[in-house]
Amino acid sequence: MSQSTAGTLAVTCPCGGHTLSLAPDKPPPGARAAFTCPACGQRRTFTRTAGGVAFDDDASPPAPQQPVPTPAPARPVAKAAPLPAPTPVPPGAALVMTALPYLPDGPDGPYAPWLRALAEVFPAPGWHVLPASPDARQIEADVRFHRPALVLVADPASVGHDARAQALLAAVAALPGRVREALTVAVVGAFATGDPLAAFGLGADVVLAVADTADAAARLEAAHGATMAKPSYFRAEQG
Structure with a gap:
């Protein structure tokens, strides 16, 4: 100009x-x-x-440079606390983990017959029954390390005051598929034995009517036997 x-x-x-x-x-x-x-x-x-x-040119004046924002420092990722040591169990024994409610119901309470059935079908010393810890982290450690063959819990909806059943089911659900398929999860509660919708909702292999204890031992044995008889989804077929 x-x-x-x-x-x-x-x-x-x-x-x-x-x-x-x-x-x-x-x-x-x-x-x-x-x-x-x-x-x-x-x-x-x-x-x-x-x-x-x-x-010679009609270049517009350079746009003022905007300050480059300084990136916020990365937040340190909190590391999960290490799991506690697994609960000691007899060496060589197959494991059954239980989460039945703490009730002073004595030998005639609704869950006592199921404990007696466990002792009958899975006797010591070849088997060991380990009650779930009140600590969810301890439950996770025991499930990961011991890899129980059978888990027996009460329906968490019926024992809301006792979080052990839910923690035990969650620890089992987090196992790798190859490990989970070899484990039997049985839930006893106020539903019909074998109810498929109840079993699916709980991630269980079988649900059992808690009040129907006449053949508790036979039903536990049949549930575990059905798991053992299923083909593996993770083992390649031999040609």
């Missing part, structure tokens, strides 16, 4: 932030000159013409 006033030529930088005055004959028409604009910092080159000046 240029404008003649009183024999001088006012030349304005394309950025609009600075104007300089040129003498009528300096530079002469057809000559080129340059200046550095103190406003935008750009080096501007122009040619003197009969009517003013023509800049």
